[in-house]
Amino acid sequence: MALKIFNALFPYFGNKRKLGPVIFHYIAKFLPREMWQGAVFVDAFLGSGSMGLLAKAYGFRVTANDVALRSVIAGRALIENNHVRLGEVDLHRLFVPNPANLHIIEQEFVPDVFMKLHAQFLDNAFANAKRDIDKYLLVKHILSLRPYSKFSSPNAFNRPMAEGRFDEIKSTYTKHIKDNLKSPLEILKRQMPLVNAGVFSNGLQNKIYQGDVLDFIEQVDGDVLYLDPPYSGTLAYENEYAVLDRILGDAKVKSRFSADNGMDALDEIFARSERFPLWVISFGNAGGKNELNKLVEMVRKYRQCEAQEFAYRHCEAMASDKHKQQSREFLVLAWK
Ligand SMILES: C[S@@+](CC[C@H](N)C(=O)[O-])C[C@H]1O[C@@H](n2cnc3c(N)ncnc32)[C@H](O)[C@@H]1O
Known part of the structure; x- marks a missing residue:
């Protein structure tokens, strides 16, 4: 399903754009669709916001969290924000010279x-960006220059590009060359309607938090607790x-969820999440390192559950062929 609102999201590895509608199909088995309007969807690891945004579109009141500001900016711009859209004048304002410019990017990351x-x-532009939606546009701008894969490949791409040695750059970077040759205004003009398509109201006040997942779940309540942690x-x-x-x-510093x-x-999250009637947990097998059975056993200490396993291709640009073939996505639903 190609949803326009998803074009507003930034490219993020581990996002649930493709799997989102399938996950909500399973949620409907436990919480019928006619009960979704105004029910509370708690997204404890927001990431790019794909699940939170879909939940908002389905009529849930969304309460979401991430430890990282990158995700919180996305959540505030698209999920918390019901009305503020970008106009042409907002793009031009970003170019007004600002004495508060910190020059961090130029000093640390060129070339x-x-x-x-x-x-x-x-x-x-960051010195001028005061609203969440302006900051979000700039984050989209940055990621449009280097989506999915690593931020830089200095020898293979960035330095030859900066020095105009285009014939030394492999053809796998052709799109990347074109993207980097666009002017900032061209990039902003392309991103603006995509971002605006993700701004809508579901008539509810949706709220974004920034913090560790354990602090977050202590503070909130809800009908569905969605957990999509980094996959160990x-x-x-x-x-x-x-x-x-x-x-x-x-x-x-590196999240404890990313450790081996x-x-x-x-387990710490499950132990503190008794009050949420339905848990929905996404996890990945990390090319064979993580086992669904182990996750199911951990959940069964607390409540009954059912599990699904999908063949799933994520991080297309980053994963090796072997990893892609062995990649499995787990979904566990656990109810009281
Ligand atoms: C798998 S991603 C979530 C992807 C998201 N569902 C989406 O569709 O884009 C996991 C997220 O967990 C966040 N994270 C890592 N450690 C965390 C912690 N201790 N508390 C809260 N969030 C954390 C990361 O910043 C990352 O954005």
């Missing part, structure tokens, strides 16, 4: 991550998005 042209624009044994978000986090002034035994950290 190994960004071309000077983009760095200079982004540094100044896979790439850590704090490493993969370190450049973005630094730009946002939100550098983080990260699945065990879920």
